[in-house]
Amino acid sequence: MSVGHTGCTGGAVSDLKLYNTNGGVTDVAPRLADAEADVQSIVEGNMEKLFGVRFLASEYSTGPVHGGRIDSLGLDENGAPVVVEYKRGVDSGVINQGLFYLGWLMDHRAEFQHLVRDRLGATTAAPVLWSAPRLICVAGDFTRYDVHAVREHRRSIDLVRYRFFGQDLLGLETVASVSGRTSAAGRVRRRAAVLPPVRGHGGALAELAEAVDEVLLSLGDGVSRVQRKQYRAYQRLRNFACVCPPQKTKLLVYLKADPREVDLIPGFTRDVTGLGHHGTGDLEVQLRSERDVERAVSLFRVSYAAG
Numbered sequence: 001m002s003v004g005h006t007g008c009t010g011g012a013v014s015d016l017k018l019y020n021t022n023g024g025v026t027d028v029a030p031r032l033a034d035a036e037a038d039v040q041s042i043v044e045g046n047m048e049k050l051f052g053v054r055f056l057a058s059e060y061s062t063g064p065v066h067g068g069r070i071d072s073l074g075l076d077e078n079g080a081p082v083v084v085e086y087k088r089g090v091d092s093g094v095i096n097q098g099l100f101y102l103g104w105l106m107d108h109r110a111e112f113q114h115l116v117r118d119r120l121g122a123t124t125a126a127p128v129l130w131s132a133p134r135l136i137c138v139a140g141d142f143t144r145y146d147v148h149a150v151r152e153h154r155r156s157i158d159l160v161r162y163r164f165f166g167q168d169l170l171g172l173e174t175v176a177s178v179s180g181r182t183s184a185a186g187r188v189r190r191r192a193a194v195l196p197p198v199r200g201h202g203g204a205l206a207e208l209a210e211a212v213d214e215v216l217l218s219l220g221d222g223v224s225r226v227q228r229k230q231y232r233a234y235q236r237l238r239n240f241a242c243v244c245p246p247q248k249t250k251l252l253v254y255l256k257a258d259p260r261e262v263d264l265i266p267g268f269t270r271d272v273t274g275l276g277h278h279g280t281g282d283l284e285v286q287l288r289s290e291r292d293v294e295r296a297v298s299l300f301r302v303s304y305a306a307g
Contacts, residue, residue, distance in 0.1 A: 028165045028166045028169075029165075030163035030164070030165055030171070031163065031164050031165075032088055032089055032140045032163070032164070033088055033140075033162075033164060035088065036086050036087060036088040038164075039086050039088070039138060039162055039170075040058070040071055040072065040086045042170050043072070043084065043086070043138060044058055044072055047072070047074055047084075050172060050237075051074075051076070051082075051084075051136060051237050051238060052076055052077045052235075052237065052238030052239060052280075053074035053075065053076045053077075053082050053084075053136075054074055054075045054076075054119075054120065055072065055074050056072075056073040056074050056075060056115055056116065056119050056120075057070075057072070057073045057115060057119075058071070058072055058073075059071065060072075060073050060115075062101065062104050062108075066104055068100070068101065068104075070083055070085075070101045070104075070105075071083075071084055071085045071086050072084035072085075072086075073105075073112075073115065075116055075120065075124070075128070076134060077233070077235075077238065077239045077280050078129055078132070078226045078228055078233050078235075078239065079124070079127050079128055079129040079228070080128075080129040080132040080133060080134055080156075080226065081105055081112055081128060081129075081130070081133045081134070082133070082134045082135075082136060083098055083101050083102050083105060083133075083134070083135050083136070084135075084136045084137075084138065085097055085098040085101070085135070085136075085137050085138070086137075086138045086139065087137075087138075087139040087140065088139075088140055089139065089140040089141065090139065090140055090141045090142065090143065091139060092143060092145065092146060094137045094139055095135075095137055095146060095149055095150060095157070095159075098135040098137055098157075099135060099153070099155065099157075101135075102133055102135050102155060105133065106130070106133060109128075109130060112128070113125045113128055116128060129226070129228065131227075132156060132226050133155065133156065134155075134156045134157070134158070135155060135156065135157045135158070136157075136158045136160060136237070137157070137158070137159050137160065138160045138161075138162055138172070139159070139160075139161065139162070140161070140162065140163075141161055141175075142159050142161065142175050142176070146159060146175075146176075147159065147175065147176045150176050150178050151176070151178055153178065155178075156178065156179050156224060157176075157177075157178050158174065158176070158177045158178075158222075158237055159174070159175040159176040159177070160172050160173065160174055160175065160237070161173045161174075161175050174222060174236065174237060176222070177221075177222030177224070177236060177237070178222075178224075179223075179224025179225065205246035205250075205251055206246070208246070208251050208287060208288075208289070208290065208293065209243065209246060209251055211290060211293050212243055212251065212253065212287065212293055212296075213225075213232075213243070215293065215297060215300060216234045216241050216243075216300060216304075217234070219300060219301065219304045220236070220304065222236050223235070223236065223304075224236075230244065230245075230278035230279070231243060231244045231245075231254075231278045231279040233279065233280070235307065236304070236307045237307070238256070238307045239256065239279070239280045239281070239307065240255065240256050240281075240303045240304050240306065240307030241253055241254070241255055241256075241281070241300060241303055241304075242254045242278070242279025242280055242281055243279075244277075244278050244279060249288060250286050250287060250288045251286075251287040251288075252277075252284060252285070252286060252287075253284070253285040253287060253296065254272070254277060254278075254279045254280060254281035254282075254283065254284055254285075255281045255283040255284075255285060255299055255300070255302075255303035256280070256281045256282075256283075256303045256306045256307055257281075257283045257299055257302045257303040257306060258282070258283070258306075259271035259272075259273060259282050259283045262283060262299065262302075267286060268285065268286055268292065268295070269283060269284065269285055269286070269299070270283075270284040270286070271283065271284075272284045281303070283299070283303070285299060
């Protein structure tokens, strides 16, 4: 089955017209799954493509005391633990259920790291990012009360609406996305946004990093920022930009924009597909001045849309 994703918020999923191989037009009405398990199996089989999350386990038992099963467990691009819960239709209990499991996970860190080590290796298990656990709820729809509720929580929560189209396409739509910051944290985020400066070059590059941070955060309400030692990630459901600490004369930003669709400019943009670097993304952008930031804004937007 093919999978698709749209980043729009709100609104119902409208009918989709698909052109068949004979040149005609076929009306394909969106529909809910016959069973919750149908959605779960498709998402688990494509979790990294859809959410940037490496799949770890399905129906993971929380043990005899809690007596529950976590629908899906994963690890995102930045090493943060992820709980994914599914509902076939509208079910206000999905958020509370997911938060319960997220709380359980935070109390059983050693067990989760053992799972990561078994599935992905010891190197991946060591740097699990426990400061930014995530909950992704996938359901047929959500109410306005659901959307309001997630904005009141201090956890990172994504509400994702699904629809099947015919037998061959699954569409996903982000309904709400919160980063888990409190209101106070949101008000001071600009002051805390600067990456560590390079000695002797910190002033100008620190200001440049702050300008980039402001631009990336302003691309949409659902943008969250995740700090790692080697880089700072900006994400929607997936990372769309990673900013590394300033070098001596430049700031490196890695984007999810496809380098093959960009007119590469030596000294400004570079295709790093297959090359090792901190963060995620195959397009490297080198920033040395505020003018470079202005030139890069269109690329930031393309990567944001792709994320």
